[in-house]
Amino acid sequence: MKKYLEAIIHVLIWGFAYFLILNYVNTISDFRKDEGPFWLAIFFGMLMNQIIFYATAFFIVPGFLRLKKIPLLIITLISAFVLINLFESVIDYYWLVGFFSSESESYLSYFSYNSISSFFILLLGLSYALIKYWIQSEKLKRVLYEEKLTTEMAFLKAQINPHFLFNVLNSFYAKALKNDVPELADGIAKLAELMRYMVYETNEEKVALEKEIHHLKKFIQVYQLRIAEDDDVFINFAIKGAVENVKISPMLLIPFVENAIKHGIDTKAKSIIDISLEVTQNELSYKVTNTMHQAVYGLKDSASGFGLDNLKKRLSILYPNSYTLETKVEKGYFISLLKLQID
Template sequence: MEVIKRKLTEENLKLELNFLKSQISPHFLFNSLNNLYSIAIKNDDEETASGLSKLSTMMRFMLDTSDKTIVKLNEEIEYLKSYIEMQKLRFLESDDINISFNTIGNTNIFNLPPFLLINFIENAFKHGIDYKKPSKIDIMLAVDKNKLLFKVENTIHQIKKNEDNSKLGLDNVKKRLDLIYGTDYSLSINPTSEKHLVELTIKSL
């Protein structure tokens, strides 16, 4: 357990450094978002207010977990839900886009490193959504005792932009999994001509 804690601490320091490098005064940005949210509410702009609220929730999670190596799965889920709701703001009701997020089991008892799952969902939105074609993203989290099964299935559309970034992000996730879990995880990525399926199983820390 001590070895895992040391690995998590080292990995978290790297994440925190990268976060600080890529952000300009995150506390200032967070406060600015709250101010913009208040203005949107005052002007009865509910859509903008909703987007700002979700973005504010995500940033608060990022700030609160910047010095943590482990978070509750429920906290991670709220972060993922905020990201998904923000993405949904880009769509019209008439768009043939179906997005689901389901959880099974007691998610409150499970712990994991922060930001471990977001990359898979980001990729699903990047490559699985086409406004002109039927699109679908199914996300499922199942907790059984000390194990988590995470599945993301999405339609595949020929979207080439950001492919390099997606591959880099996936490589980084694999490195984190190897570093933190060693052999205590399994990751399966199965793309076909019509859909893309990711299945990740990990043990609670």
């Protein structure tokens, strides 16, 4: 929503709201209109109503909607509404009107007037927040749909026929076996399996965590073929918890290891990559730690990697408000820590 348009909407909202409120007060109130405290009370009431509106529209409702905690949202709105009206009525009764005017209504009357006008403002703020949230959601859906189309088109343009690649790999595998090079044959078989997973099995919305772990291990094994026996390179992978019957979005684990390999391995120096994955009752914790050997560290955009920004976009789409991603440097190691809320 453009800023000037939003400002105009706010002016119209408050103009309409105060027109109705002032007409309401003039109709049922016994305030003495010829005395200053009446208008002071009206001004103070307007201030309280603005607090109700903006707290509802910009903080309370958007915050709880993002967290999808509707019962807590209702409780918070009711509590804030009651507290603000109690406070406003105390100020009206004991100071603004009660102190300056000899003719004062009961505290209950002030509370009733304030509650009715504030309830109208609360509904306005709630409606504004819900409409704005709906507009933003629809806009995000449209942007994601357009990005998906763009990504699919780019993939189709860049894609080589996978059948051709698999046939070539099968030929290399057969030649490796024929020439009695079992290690090469094993590496080709692992690479083919990894490619088959990436091409054919990652189109689903979610895959079994066991399968994702299996292919992450294949990815590591394929890379280790490039490491000489005398290279001081160590890659460790530890798994804790029950990974069975857990599903996650595909291709979330490999980018972290790819990044660690890219920035954390130097065959001329001792290099360590520690990977740990732990599953608790409702959370998956995935941590990748690597030594640092370059001037630039962390998930970085490149032709071969997802990049931190792209990965964050994926996570925000796939796991909205149910993930944390932290990267930090600690004692010469680069650490990536991902936590996902799982069903």
